[in-house]
Structures are given as C-alpha cells and as structure tokens.
Amino acid sequence: MTEDGKEGFSTMNIGVLKEIKExxxxxxxxxxxxxxxxxxxxxxxxxxxxxxxxxxxxxxYQACGAKVAMKDEVLARARLLLKVKAPLRSEYPDYxxxxxxxxxxxxxxxxxxxxxxxxxxxxxLGIGYEWVGEGGRHPLLEPMSRLTGYLFAQRAxxxxxxxxxxxxPRNEDLLxxxxxLIIGCGNIGLSAFKYLSDLGVTLTVVVxxxxxxxxxxxxxxxxTEGVDYIGATGTKLIVMNNKDPSRTQDTIAAALPEIxxxxxxxxxxxxxxxxxxxxxxxxxxxxxMERGSILCDCTACDHDLVETCTSSASLYHSYFDENVVHYNxxxxxxxxxxxxxxxxxxxxxxxxxxxxxxxxxQAITEDESLRNGVCCYGGYLTHALSAEKKGxxxxxxSNVIEAMSRPI
Numbered sequence: 001m002t003e004d005g006k007e008g009f010s011t012m013n014i015g016v017l018k019e020i021k022e023x024x025x026x027x028x029x030x031x032x033x034x035x036x037x038x039x040x041x042x043x044x045x046x047x048x049x050x051x052x053x054x055x056x057x058x059x060x061y062q063a064c065g066a067k068v069a070m071k072d073e074v075l076a077r078a079r080l081l082l083k084v085k086a087p088l089r090s091e092y093p094d095y096x097x098x099x100x101x102x103x104x105x106x107x108x109x110x111x112x113x114x115x116x117x118x119x120x121x122x123x124x125l126g127i128g129y130e131w132v133g134e135g136g137r138h139p140l141l142e143p144m145s146r147l148t149g150y151l152f153a154q155r156a157x158x159x160x161x162x163x164x165x166x167x168x169p170r171n172e173d174l175l176x177x178x179x180x181l182i183i184g185c186g187n188i189g190l191s192a193f194k195y196l197s198d199l200g201v202t203l204t205v206v207v208x209x210x211x212x213x214x215x216x217x218x219x220x221x222x223x224t225e226g227v228d229y230i231g232a233t234g235t236k237l238i239v240m241n242n243k244d245p246s247r248t249q250d251t252i253a254a255a256l257p258e259i260x261x262x263x264x265x266x267x268x269x270x271x272x273x274x275x276x277x278x279x280x281x282x283x284x285x286x287x288x289m290e291r292g293s294i295l296c297d298c299t300a301c302d303h304d305l306v307e308t309c310t311s312s313a314s315l316y317h318s319y320f321d322e323n324v325v326h327y328n329x330x331x332x333x334x335x336x337x338x339x340x341x342x343x344x345x346x347x348x349x350x351x352x353x354x355x356x357x358x359x360x361x362q363a364i365t366e367d368e369s370l371r372n373g374v375c376c377y378g379g380y381l382t383h384a385l386s387a388e389k390k391g392x393x394x395x396x397x398s399n400v401i402e403a404m405s406r407p408i
Contacts, residue, residue, distance in 0.1 A: 012356035013043045015078025016061075017071070017094075018050040021085045023315040025053025025337035026344065028082035028103065031060040033349050038065030042356050045074045053334075054341040075099075080355060084344070085331060086111070087119060097123035097378070100355065102348070104129045105375050107386035110302050110311060110330075116390060120376040125361060129344075131383065132351060132373035140351070140373075142187055143343040144333050149191025149265060151332045152298040156180070156261045157199075159318060163325045164292035166260050170200030177202060181252070181259045183280065183305070184266030185214055188298050190221050192263050197233040204236040204255055206248070206266075211237055242269075245277040253285045261294045264306050280305040283322065291323040300330035362401055371397065378404050 014037060016029045027050050034044045044066035048058060058068040075081070075094055083103035087094070095101060105128035107116050120126065129140035160166050160178060168178030182192050183206040197203055207214050211230050214237065218229040230237060238255075241247045256262070262281070268274075286295065286308050297309035308321045311330040318327040333340035351370060358364065365371050375383040380395040387394030 010357075010359070011041050011043070012080055013045065013078045014080045014082065014352070014356060015074040016044070016046040016050050016066075017074060017081060017083050018047040019053075019083065019085055020091065021088060021331065022313040023334055024085050024331055025334045026084040026341045027051040027054045027056060027337075028084050028345065028348070029352070030341065030345050031056050031064040031066070033345060033352075034061055034066040035064035036349075037353065037356065040353070040356070043067070043077070045069050045078050047071050047074050051341075054337040056341075080352070082348075082352065089115065089118075092119050092122060095119075095122040095124040099124040100361075101126045102129070102352065102355065103127075106130060107375050107381070107383060108389050110300070111390075113390040113392055116381065116386070116392060120381055121379050123379045124376070125364075125374065125378075126376040127355075127364075127370065127373045128375045128383070129348065129373070131375065132369055134369045134372060140344070140347050143347055144340065145187035146191050147333045147336070147340060147343060148298055149188040149193075149263075150195050151335055152188070152263055152265075152296050152327075153180075153192040153195040155327060155329075155332070155335075156263060156294045156296055157196075157201075159294045159325055159327060160260050160292075163294070163318075164260060164290070168196075168199070168201045168260055170202075175200075178260040179204070179258060180261040180263065181255060182206070183262070183264045185217055186265065187221075189263075189265035190218060192265055192298070193218070193229075193235075194222065197229070197235065201261075203233060204238060204259070206238045206240060206252065208240050208242075208269075210239055242271055245272060245280070249277075249280060249282075249285070252281065253288065256281075256285055256289050259289065259293065262289075262296065262306075264295075264297045264299065264309070266305060267299050267301060268304055279303075279307040282307045286324050287322045289322075289324050292325060294325050294327065296326070297328045298332075300328055362405070365398060365401065377401070 046061045046066045046068050048068055080100045086105050101124050132140045157168050160168055166178045170177030179202045180196050181204045182189050185207050215229050219227055238251050297306050300311035302310050309328050311328045315329055315335050318325050374397050378400045380400050381387050381392050382397040384394055
C-alpha cells in the first residue's frame with residue numbers, strides 16, 4: 001500500500017511458479033520476457049526449475065535479471081503470480097488475499113464446486129486466461145485450442161497405428177487410408193481437420209450449420225479466400241439438428257462402425273442441456289465401433305458429449321472401454337512444451353505487462369478484456385457463467401471492489 005492508502009502497482013513483484021500437475025512442462029513466462037519486465041523496473045522471482053520442462057534453465061532467467069528462488073520465497077515476495085494450469089488442491093494454501101493469480105482457472109469445467117469454494121476462500125484476485133477477451137473472442141485460449149487440435153489428431157493417428165493396426169494417412173494411391181469423424185469446427189476442430197485432411201484421411205465433420213459456414217470459418221482461419229475445403233477434400237458433413245438431436249445421433253450412429261478415429265472437438269451448447277440430449281455419443285454407439293478404434297474428447301470434459309470419455313492428467317494414458325481406445329488428456333499442449341510456452345506467453349505477456357503497470361486493483365475493471373477474465377476476488381466468485389454451471393453464489397466484481405475499498 002502507498003502512503004495515501006492506495007494500492008500502488010508502479011513497481012510490481014512478479015512470481016513465476018513451477019507447475020506441479022502431472023506431465024505439465026509449460027511455464028508462464030519466458031526469460032526474455034522476464035528481462036523486459038526487469039527493465040521496466042519490476043522485480044521477477046522465478047521458482048527453481050520452473051522453466052526446465054519448456055527448455056529454459058534457471059541460468060537463463062538469472063541472465064535476464066530474474067531472481068531464482070524457492071517456492072516459499074516467491075510466494076512471500078510476489079504480488080502477481082503467474083502459472084499455466086489451474087491450481088491443484090495441494091496448491092490452494094499457497095495463495096493469500098494480497099495475491100493476483102493469472103493462470104487458466106476453468107471454474108466452469110471439471111472442477112468440483114466444493115473445490116472452487118475452498119480455493120476462492122483464500123481471498124486472492126483470480127484472472128482466468130480462458131475468459132480474457134471481448135466480443136466472443138478469447139485470445140489467451142485460442143493458441144492452445146489450435147495446438148490442441150493438431151496434437152490430438154497426431155496422437156490419434158499414432159494410437160490407431162498401434163492399437164488398430166490401421167495407417168490412416170493416404171499419402172499416395174497405394175495406401176487405403178483410414179476414416180475419421182470430427183465433431184465441431186471451432187479452433188480445435190479446424191486444426192484437427194487441417195491436419196488430417198492434409199494427410200488424405202477420409203473425413204466426416206459434424207457441424208452446427210452447413211457447407212458455406214464451414215468453408216467461411218476455414219477460409220478465415222487459414223487466411224485463404226474462396227476455397228471450398230469441403231469439396232477439395234471430399235469431406236462429408238453431418239449438420240447438427242438442434243430441434244431434434246436424436247436425428248443427428250442416428251446419423252452418427254450409422255457412420256461409427258466404419259470410422260477409425262473419432263475426435264470430439266465440441267463443448268455442450270446452452271441450447272442442448274443434458275435433459276434434452278444426455279450424450280451425443282452414448283455407450284451403445286461406442287460399442288458399435290470396431291475393436292481398437294480411437295475415441296478422443298479433445299475438450300477433456302468428463303462424460304459430457306461422449307458418455308465413455310473421462311479426462312486424464314497424463315499425457316500418455318489411454319484406456320479401453322467397449323473395446324475402443326480412449327485418449328482424453330486435459331493438457332496435451334504440454335507434449336510440445338517449448339512451442340506451447342512460446343505461443344501462450346506471446347499472448348499473455350502484454351496483459352502481464354499491463355497489470356504490472358496499473359495503479360490499483362480498481363484499474364483492472366477499466367479494461368473490458370481483462371475484466372472479463374476476473375473469476376474471483378475477496379472470497380467471492382465473480383464469474384457469472386461458472387457460478388451458474390456450478391450452482392454457487394455469484395457477486396459482480398464491481399460490487400466486491402467497492403465493498404473492499406470502503407474504510408472500516
């Protein structure tokens with residue numbers, strides 16, 4: 001606090017924490033970015049070994065002006081804490097009311113409501129990478145989503161070769177190739193489509209609209225103009241019938257016996273709650289697939305659109321259910337940790353620099369993009385969608401800040 005009682009951020013102590021989640025090798029700040037922050041007058045504390053999994057040594061950080069320290073010192077000295085993955089239960093006690101935690105939080109996904117309540121009771125200001133943005137665009141989620149689609153497609157091909165004995169690419173005419181079903185055409189789905197179609201895999205894609213909409217999205221994504229991606233690749237489309245989802249399920253069910261790989265790249269839409277469509281692919285549909293076929297939920301949502309899919313913290317864990325191989329890693333970008341770190345931190349760094357320059361917590365609310373990412377503060381859940389999905393109390397951020405700024 002400054003002498004006049006305001007929270008001065010002109011010089012910020014910034015901490016970079018080491019990920020402890022299984023197989024998580026990414027780091028929240030590159031050494032060159034630590035150097036840029038140091039030159040702006042900020043103090044950077046990096047937990048010992050934080051960058052090693054991504055190819056950045058402690059010496060690299062020290063050479064760039066950061067102090068490498070034990071975790072306890074980082075937590076004690078830093079105001080702004082940087083991570084990649086949502087905190088695990090063992091990390092909950094690490095955070096205090098004076099901390100600003102900037103990381104993926106995913107309060108709206110697999111986390112138990114009781115865990116959310118316990119975590120936010122620590123009182124810190126939590127900003128979720130996944131919700132930073134405006135106008136429906138989430139720039140800190142986007143690069144990891146795109147990478148996720150490519151990596152799941154790559155991993156699915158490997159598993160199909162190993163477990164089913166089918167080589168799916170069709171690099172030349174003598175190869176019979178394989179067949180894949182992709183559900184969704186957002187960032188994850190378009191990456192999977194691009195990866196597999198470039199290799200000549202025969203594709204079927206489940207979309208919410210039709211051919212024109214898919215081609216429009218693909219052209220925008222891949223910086224092309226007027227390309228008919230559906231026609232050029234011979235892709236079949238299944239258009240989701242929201243009014244009668246059972247019809248879509250029947251169409252998918254008819255296709256599954258001849259499909260080698262299924263990649264679910266979609267999340268449940270608000271207009272298709274569980275009561276209207278419990279699963280897009282249920283257990284009986286999985287049972288109809290050939291033995292050794294591959295089924296992946298690239299969104300890592302447990303038993304959501306696919307009944308038999310459960311997320312895994314391991315990069316390499318797969319399991320058989322109904323004789324079908326399931327692979328549902330919940331942080332697959334860590335498989336290429338250096339690439340993923342560079343892509344992610346290129347997007348997060350401008351926000352880190354901005355937060356460090358602010359004069360007070362109140363100033364965070366002045367940037368709409370950043371304000372949208374605030375998920376908790378002062379022991380309150382401030383993200384409306386997460387509160388609704390988890391059945392937890394919600395309080396608007398502006399109300400929390402106003403209440404906490406009143407003199408006692």
